[in-house]
Amino acid sequence: MNVYVKSYFLRGALFSGLGPIVFGIVLFVLDLTGVEIAMSGRDVLCGVVSTHLLAFVQAGSSVFNQIEHWSVAKGMGIHFASLYLAYVGCYLANRWIPFDWRMIAIFTAIFAIGYLAIWLAVYITVRLTSRKLNRYIG
Numbered sequence: 001m002n003v004y005v006k007s008y009f010l011r012g013a014l015f016s017g018l019g020p021i022v023f024g025i026v027l028f029v030l031d032l033t034g035v036e037i038a039m040s041g042r043d044v045l046c047g048v049v050s051t052h053l054l055a056f057v058q059a060g061s062s063v064f065n066q067i068e069h070w071s072v073a074k075g076m077g078i079h080f081a082s083l084y085l086a087y088v089g090c091y092l093a094n095r096w097i098p099f100d101w102r103m104i105a106i107f108t109a110i111f112a113i114g115y116l117a118i119w120l121a122v123y124i125t126v127r128l129t130s131r132k133l134n135r136y137i138g
Contacts, residue, residue: 004063012060019055020048043094050090057086080115087111 030037039047064070064079088107091097097107 015059016056019051
């Protein structure tokens with residue numbers, strides 16, 4: 001099996017349990033703030049399973065940016081697409097956003113802006129750190 005496939009599944013398996021924990025924390029915070037939540041068994045099961053899968057995909061997808069023979073654009077594109085599909089699927093399955101093209105378009109815009117902002121922040125930080133380390137070495 002390819003080393004990257006193994007890494008994807010290992011990372012996913014290691015961190016997938018965090019999804020349901022975050023789901024529980026969100027429900028707990030909503031409860032503390034007085035928000036009334038009525039959830040059916042279907043809602044709870046869907047929330048736990050979907051956030052588990054979301055965390056699995058998110059953790060595993062970090063491998064896409066480390067495949068050295070891929071260009072940065074290809075790695076970023078596949079990383080973005082896998083996260084986007086996992087998030088939009090989770091949000092739709094849990095009915096956190098309605099299945100309406102306008103809402104999905106708004107979600108997509110917010111997701112893309114957030115993704116790019118985080119990616120640029122990480123890229124700039126790594127680049128500045130690399131330059132600093134190279135000055136010490138050189």
